[in-house]
Each structure stands twice: as structure tokens, then as C-alpha cells.
Amino acid sequence: MQQHVRIAPSILSADFAKLGDEVRAITAAGADYIHVDVMDGHFVPNLTIGPSVVKALRPHSALPFDVHLMIAPADPYIAEFANAGADIITVHPEAGPHLHRTIQLIKSHGKKAGVAINPATSLDVVDYLIDDVDLILIMSVNPGFGGQSFIKEAFTKIRAVRERIDQSGRAIDLEVDGGINDKTAGEAIAAGADVLVAGTATFSGGNNAYAGNIRRLRGESVARPGG
Numbered sequence: 001m002q003q004h005v006r007i008a009p010s011i012l013s014a015d016f017a018k019l020g021d022e023v024r025a026i027t028a029a030g031a032d033y034i035h036v037d038v039m040d041g042h043f044v045p046n047l048t049i050g051p052s053v054v055k056a057l058r059p060h061s062a063l064p065f066d067v068h069l070m071i072a073p074a075d076p077y078i079a080e081f082a083n084a085g086a087d088i089i090t091v092h093p094e095a096g097p098h099l100h101r102t103i104q105l106i107k108s109h110g111k112k113a114g115v116a117i118n119p120a121t122s123l124d125v126v127d128y129l130i131d132d133v134d135l136i137l138i139m140s141v142n143p144g145f146g147g148q149s150f151i152k153e154a155f156t157k158i159r160a161v162r163e164r165i166d167q168s169g170r171a172i173d174l175e176v177d178g179g180i181n182d183k184t185a186g187e188a189i190a191a192g193a194d195v196l197v198a199g200t201a202t203f204s205g206g207n208n209a210y211a212g213n214i215r216r217l218r219g220e221s222v223a224r225p226g227g
């Protein structure tokens with residue numbers, strides 16, 4: 001059964017010069033998770049942040065920190081991110097030789113474990129991990145950069161994973177990341193997603209716009225200025 005829709009703003013699109021303020025603002029605006037994109041310049045063609053930034057941001061919000069590791073290998077850094085304050089740690093099957101062991105490692109630190117599926121990655125891995133993961137992330141862009149357009153084939157994957165989750169009977173988050181905006185958000189929710197990662201769509205317009213941005217992504221009606 002689909003859970004209520006939650007919004008996970010990606011701090012990749014926040015103002016890094018005032019990141020603590022941005023996390024506080026997006027929390028006050030009604031976000032559900034804080035999504036942290038970790039990239040190593042090797043597994044994906046971009047370089048972002050490490051555990052020290054997660055630790056520095058932790059006092060600025062009580063929301064769950066949803067940490068997406070786009071790094072390889074991932075295992076050597078699981079403990080650091082867990083200790084820094086991550087609540088959910090998501091890894092890619094391609095980031096190491098033993099995905100099940102990595103999931104076990106995340107859970108050994110008392111954290112929720114997620115698996116991320118790239119646009120060209122088969123869903124077969126989900127069938128063997130459905131009883132072990134807490135979150136399944138469907139990438140609707142190729143990981144590495146914000147601001148990309150939604151790959152429409154992702155809707156097929158979302159529907160297929162929704163069916164698998166429902167059959168499992170477990171409350172697993174079905175998260176979608178990439179190209180989420182007012183239009184694709186509704187389509188992703190209709191396909192079965194219940195957590196939407198959005199960077200540009202949440203952090204646009206300044207602090208006063210964040211609450212309205214989040215409500216629109218949820219499909220709630222928002223009064224527009226002058227409307």
C-alpha cells in the first residue's frame with residue numbers, strides 16, 4: 001500500500017554559502033527528509049560533499065537525513081556517514097561487489113538502508129533484497145548533476161517496483177530522484193512513488209517560496225502571487 005507523499009529537498013541545489021540556514025529554512029517550509037547527494041568524481045562525474053558536512057548540518061534540522069552515496073567503493077565510508085548523522089544510507093549495486101553485505105553493514109550501524117537503481121540498471125537486484133531494504137530509489141536521470149530532464153522510462157520502473165513493494169507487504173519508501181518538477185511529480189506519484197527528491201524545484205525563488213514549492217510538488221493547491 002502506497003504511503004503518504006513525502007518531499008526530500010536535495011541540498012545540492014541549496015546555496016552552499018549559507019547551507020545551515022538553507023537546511024533550517026527548508027525544514028521550516030515543510031520538508032519531510034533532507035536529501036544529501038554525495039558524489040566522488042569517480043563513480044559519477046561530479047564532486048560534492050563528505051561526512052564532515054553532514055555532521056556540520058546535523059544540528060540544523062531534526063528531519064531524517066537521507067544520504068545518497070554515489071561513490072565507489074561505498075563500504076569504507078558507511079560508518080563515517082552513520083556517525084555523522086545520516087538516518088538513511090542509500091548505495092548503488094555497482095558501487096561494490098557484495099550489495100547484500102553493504103546493506104547489512106548499513107543496518108549494523110542502526111540506520112535504514114536503501115538501494116538506488118540507475119536508468120540502465122536492471123530491477124533484478126530488488127527481487128533479492130526486498131526483505132532487507134527500507135528504501136528503493138529510482139533514478140530518473142543519470143546520476144551526477146542536478147537540473148537534468150526526467151527520463152520517461154523511469155515511470156515503468158516506478159510502477160514495477162510499486163508492485164514488488166505491495167506484494168512484500170513491507171513499508172518500503174519508493175523514492176524518485178531526477179527531473180522532479182510540478183508536472184513530473186504528479187506523474188511519479190500516480191505511478192507509485194511516495195518520496196520525491198527535488199533540488200531546483202524546492203530551492204527556487206528564495207526562502208519565502210520554499211513552502212509553496214513543497215506543497216505544489218505534493219499536488220496541493222497553492223495561491224500564487226497576483227492569482
